Amino acid sequence: MPGATTTALASLHDVELCARAAAGERKAFGELVRRHGSAVRGLLRRMGAQAAEADDVAQDAFLVGFERIAEFRGQGAFVGWIKKIAARLYLRRLQRERRLGIFAAEGEHEMEAERGDADGRIDLDEALKGLGPSERMCVSLCFGAGLSHAEAAEALNLPLGTVKSHVKRGLDKLRTRLAPADGARVEGRRGNG
Structure with a gap:
């Protein structure tokens, strides 16, 4: 029953989902994306990204997060950790596009x-x-x-x-x-x- 798995995952804390994702459970990480995707995209929009660009960078951030999920130790909120990844990716993108010169x-x-x-x-x-x-x-x-x-x-x-x-x-x-x-x-x- 796929609905029961989704419901069970929705009831877990982020730290528990991260532990399951680190153990290879992709659906657990999918729940984290569902929970925090809009917050990450919102941050990127506030930083100046257009909607499509925010979506792209958020997706990249969650891919990096998935690859590095074992590094998340639960010392802070998962959403803060993934937002930092997204912010750094967006800044790298700006630097590549040479738009960062205006800040200096x-x-x-x-x-x-x-x-x-x-x-x-x-x-x-x-x-x-x-x-x-x-x-x-x-x-x-x-x-x-x-x-x-x-x-x-x-x-x-x-x-x-x-x-x-x-x-x-x-x-x-x-x-x-x-x-x-x-x-x-x-x-x-x-x-x-």
Whole structure:
């Protein structure tokens, strides 16, 4: 009964599925792809990939993940592990296409983030579109893919301070953009200095 196997796999934790996949059970890995495919594609879209490109890179990331599943030790979430793989693959793709030069350019043109929708609400994806390319990439890598600032700096081939600056500016813009329209302060959300 194929339905019973699928139901049984759906009830397992990611760590258990990874162990089964490492033992050669392909259906267990298929369940991981089903669970986390949209999250990986969403990250890639936030990083700037078009839909078809996000699908391609996500598929490549899951293939790499399948080949390396024995390396996953369950010390973090599987989705974070596979997102890191996907982010690195996407960055390599950008480097191959020589589009990464814009992230290191000084005096980059900032995009205007003063757009809004009819009822004054906005979602995170729309807010990310209001960031400059380097800010969007750094914020997506550090918060979407879970890379540290140092890992993002290495992946982007940028100085650590530059990545930190892009992340800070990007987060400041996102806070402003996503703040309540009436200017009310959100209690308990103060920064550290």
